[in-house]
Amino acid sequence: MKLDLHVLGPILALVVLVLVGAAxxxxxxSAANVTNVLSRSAFIGIIAVxxxxxxxxxxLDLSVGSMAAFIAGLMIMVMNxxxxxxxxxxxxxGVGVGAALLAGLLAGFLNGFLxxxxxxxxxxxxxxxxxxxxxxxxxxxDGGTLSLDFGMRxxxxxxxxxxxxxxxxxxxxxxxxxxxxxxxxxxxxxxxxAAAVGSNDQVAxxxxxDVNRVRMLTYVFLGLxxxxxxxxxxxxxxxxxxxxxxxxxxxAIAAVIIGGTMLKGGFGRVWGxxxxxxxxxxxxxxxxxxxxxxxxxxxxxQGVIIILAVIxxxxxxxxx
Amino acid sequence: MKHLRTTLLGAALAAGTALxxxxxxxxxIGVSIPAATHGWAGGMNFHAQEAIxxxxxxxxxxxxxxxxxxxxxxxVNDIEDxxxxxxxxxxxxxxxxxxxxxxPVKAVSDSGAxxxxxxxxxxxxxxxxxxVAGDNSGFGRVSGEYMTEALPDGGQIVALRGIxxxxxxxxxxxxxxxxxxxxxxxxxxxxxxxxxxxxxxxxQDFLSKHDQIDAVWASDDDMxxxxxxxxxxxxxxxxxxxxxxxxxxxxxxxxxxxxPMIPANVTYPPAMIATAIELTAVGLTSSAPVSGTxxxxxxxxxxxxxxxxxxxxSPF
Numbered sequence: 176m177k178l179d180l181h182v183l184g185p186i187l188a189l190v191v192l193v194l195v196g197a198a199x200x201x202x203x204x205s206a207a208n209v210t211n212v213l214s215r216s217a218f219i220g221i222i223a224v225x226x227x228x229x230x231x232x233x234x235l236d237l238s239v240g241s242m243a244a245f246i247a248g249l250m251i252m253v254m255n256x257x258x259x260x261x262x263x264x265x266x267x268x269g270v271g272v273g274a275a276l277l278a279g280l281l282a283g284f285l286n287g288f289l290x291x292x293x294x295x296x297x298x299x300x301x302x303x304x305x306x307x308x309x310x311x312x313x314x315x316x317d318g319g320t321l322s323l324d325f326g327m328r329x330x331x332x333x334x335x336x337x338x339x340x341x342x343x344x345x346x347x348x349x350x351x352x353x354x355x356x357x358x359x360x361x362x363x364x365x366x367x368x369a370a371a372v373g374s375n376d377q378v379a380x381x382x383x384x385d386v387n388r389v390r391m392l393t394y395v396f397l398g399l400x401x402x403x404x405x406x407x408x409x410x411x412x413x414x415x416x417x418x419x420x421x422x423x424x425x426x427a428i429a430a431v432i433i434g435g436t437m438l439k440g441g442f443g444r445v446w447g448x449x450x451x452x453x454x455x456x457x458x459x460x461x462x463x464x465x466x467x468x469x470x471x472x473x474x475x476x477q478g479v480i481i482i483l484a485v486i487x488x489x490x491x492x493x494x495x
Numbered sequence: 496m497k498h499l500r501t502t503l504l505g506a507a508l509a510a511g512t513a514l515x516x517x518x519x520x521x522x523x524i525g526v527s528i529p530a531a532t533h534g535w536a537g538g539m540n541f542h543a544q545e546a547i548x549x550x551x552x553x554x555x556x557x558x559x560x561x562x563x564x565x566x567x568x569x570x571v572n573d574i575e576d577x578x579x580x581x582x583x584x585x586x587x588x589x590x591x592x593x594x595x596x597x598x599p600v601k602a603v604s605d606s607g608a609x610x611x612x613x614x615x616x617x618x619x620x621x622x623x624x625x626x627v628a629g630d631n632s633g634f635g636r637v638s639g640e641y642m643t644e645a646l647p648d649g650g651q652i653v654a655l656r657g658i659x660x661x662x663x664x665x666x667x668x669x670x671x672x673x674x675x676x677x678x679x680x681x682x683x684x685x686x687x688x689x690x691x692x693x694x695x696x697x698x699q700d701f702l703s704k705h706d707q708i709d710a711v712w713a714s715d716d717d718m719x720x721x722x723x724x725x726x727x728x729x730x731x732x733x734x735x736x737x738x739x740x741x742x743x744x745x746x747x748x749x750x751x752x753x754x755p756m757i758p759a760n761v762t763y764p765p766a767m768i769a770t771a772i773e774l775t776a777v778g779l780t781s782s783a784p785v786s787g788t789x790x791x792x793x794x795x796x797x798x799x800x801x802x803x804x805x806x807x808x809s810p811f
Contacts, residue, residue, distance in 0.1 A: 205703065319531070336728055
């Protein structure tokens, strides 16, 4: 296997960040901090795996952050609404989870339908649905915050905070989603078809790939993953508002690009996306753990590291 | 906007049926506020709508135009539209940002209409006839004074700041002045952006970084929610209490019920928009003088007076 900077870039950036973090603060590598960082990465991470497929197939989805907020609001309202009849307990959690997954599937299907069947640019479609979901959650919450009933919150809390063998559920789910995504991208026919469609949809069509079906599936797959991410998110604070999931779409897209997937489509790398997500959360974490950097500059430091990470892996391509 | 149409329609119908008796001229008050993008703004929208509904009953000669804007440029458009097409006699405006709105609001003032500015001042002085102001440095000072009372022997606290703005700076300055010399030390301060998720993350990292935190100045109730969840998840018992602010009803309820983690709150009432609309209506319809500056103080809420600050129907 040929190793070059193109592959090593993101890994190198991640290693440097971990070393910097460990040097700056002795608690950086403590189990509690590692758990915190990985758990909070899970939301964006799960979404970014789906985003990798959408971008690989030449698409884009700007609506995922708003969609997550809307689904979170919906999930809370469904559980609050059924609480008097079903009572607090795992059956009701199951209904909430089912509602979130269904809403995610439908939302993904809607984006896919508008992009494939209606033939509207993905950027425009998802810009539109982004605004729609953001307004809907504000409207559902009446401008305030939707809060899960307190009794129910105790029941659902373990989904975010507990786990098995000291590894919390969000980390486990993120890992499973990432492994499944990597397998499909590398070994599955669907991964190859997505890359073919993103690279040149005409050629893909002549090679008897059902282009619309592949595109549609990437959006549906992403919608489903947004649903899963929301199921991890709601138990954390038990609330959703119009400020939920703001800019998640850009973080997810940034993670995908840092990881080596091409923004114009045709090539995707799921494990790279995972590295990208970890880089983004580690920057935040390290900035919080260190003194001396004005918090006003957090955004600038993030921007520099994102660009550096991409430069590191693009160098090879520019030469060749 | 929909609201406006129904009232206009109502006015037209009334004019049609009661022809000669229609003597007094109807005056229009424009209300321009930021959209409900976070909890406090949601409460402010609720109180604005409620005040308008109430005042339309009280003053049949007044019509109201309510516009909510999601960014400063939309708010500028709203105000220009009101001036051009609604012929407003007065404008009540809570500016999204001071600089971009100063010009358009001045144009309204130059047209001869009454201008009431709420909460955030304009970049240029003397444009508004009435300024209904929240007291941000007072908010910080009251919070700081409570902190010195609650930690008489001093202690190590962490603070969460809001979105980087003048409002936030004034609050933090007021707070720092109030705790000066009290033995209380702010060992860490980061922006939680008045957001639950951001403050959860920041607080988790503070807890990893510092082994001993005596109290938290969350400076806002949305941020306090995130802070409390992070403390609970970490299982730490060194944090004695969390001081939020702005008076979210869930937090006021916890103070009222004697929750030791939420012993107090400091108000920054979103209902100040109602004060402004009401005073403007009084100014238009009567000879009572209402020009000048009306500062709404920040009040310390403890278990004793929490009931007075609990608004059941408000979303905030």
